[in-house]
């Protein structure tokens with residue numbers, strides 16, 4: 228067991244935000260209602276072979292029709308905040324032009340319901356569901372999409388700016404660029420290293436332009452951010468080759484965003500490692516970096532598992548170290564320019580995703596960003612775990628492993644706070660079981676169990692546990708495991 232799992236009761240700072248997160252395509256359903264048109268995830272999930280079991284988000288958790296019940300559930304769980312995303316094609320079906328009122332109304336009603344229950348809404352503009360019409364003219368590989376995104380941001384800020392205090396431009400642009408256009412395991416399913424790098428720059432630029440648009444529309448008190456899935460990279464050994472593998476993955480996994488967004492520059496080593504794949508001189512135009520580095524109020528960090536790497540020429544065939552990059556099966560790398568890096572499954576416990584459980588990775592990550600960007604407020608915008616949950620004959624869902632996972636990671640957050648990191652809040656991924664992208668409904672990340680045949684919601688044991696943490700603002704000792712039951 229990690230040291231983090233055995234610490235005594237820990238109090239969090241007053242005002243620490245306790246939340247849960249979801250994303251539009253993963254929960255809403257109602258894919259063709261009230262004027263919504265397909266996003267790249269509708270197209271992708273309806274393409275045979277792309278998503279496990281042929282699952283789609285057509286119905287998902289039917290949140291579009293059940294949002295009032297779901298907000299009541301959040302209130303029962305004492306959530307202080309709820310992080311949701313907006314389905315772009317519900318609001319702007321072609322990704323351009325005037326907004327659809329019914330689409331805006333849905334989000335306004337959701338936000339009003341949250342506010343009525345005292346739950347702070349945290350809106351993410353883009354959680355991977357690009358309008359298909361925009362993909363048809365190039366998607367994130369073309370510059371025009373950045374203009375479209377800024378316009379959409381302005382529409383949403385105009386519609387909800389008076390009632391949503393926290394705004395996030397993009398969720399995990401690494402996934403959009405490298406899983407979407409590199410390895411192809413996410414929508415739009417393209418496998419073109421040069422396109423993935425173009426997508427990266429256009430996502431960064433879209434973020435910057437959207438921050439500009441948000442700032443010109445939102446009240447001064449509103450806070451803006453981006454959420455990154457930063458990789459806590461661990462080299463397999465301290466050999467120069469493995470350290471260089473770690474450097475490369477840090478460049479194309481982390482600094483490709485942290486550099487331009489927080490420091491106004493792409494890292495020189497990244498540009499060198501990928502110079503044979505894309506013409507950065509042509510891609511990055513004058514003024515882009517100033518736009519990308521517009522000030523943000525918060526940085527959102529999503530963390531699930533560390534990333535263990537080695538130089539693949541040094542350790543090929545080492546039977547002691549199973550291969551696993553956690554990014555799904557593909558013959559194409561999501562790490563352009565770093566093809567000679569091997570990914571390994573760290574030893575020890577794993578979740579149903581086959582992701583290693585290592586809470587110290589979250590601590591290390593928070594401390595790294597704190598060290599490199601002192602004074603930048605941080606928010607853990609996603610953390611959680613999938614396990615093989617099932618409904619017992621008594622009608623309960625007992626998930627001690629998830630409680631242990633959350634306990635360990637919240638202890639890590641507490642330790643980072645004690646060591647000076649300015650962490651403002653924590654959002655559990657996810658409020659409820661949902662469409663887990665390429666894994667369909669086979670992976671359950673929820674604090675609330677969803678029976679997808681009846682749409683019944685059943686809070687898991689971990690949801691009750693988390694509600695008590697949120698209520699008390701204290702992380703209690705880990706409950707004794709009650710053995711076999």
Ligand code: PNW
Pocket residue numbers: 250253398399402456529553554555609656663664672
């Ligand atoms: C995040 N990876 O996805 C997303 O923000 C959520 O929508 C998702 O449900 C959750 O984490 C669990 O997967 C990720 O391969 C998907 O590195 C893949 C990766 C990282 C995050």
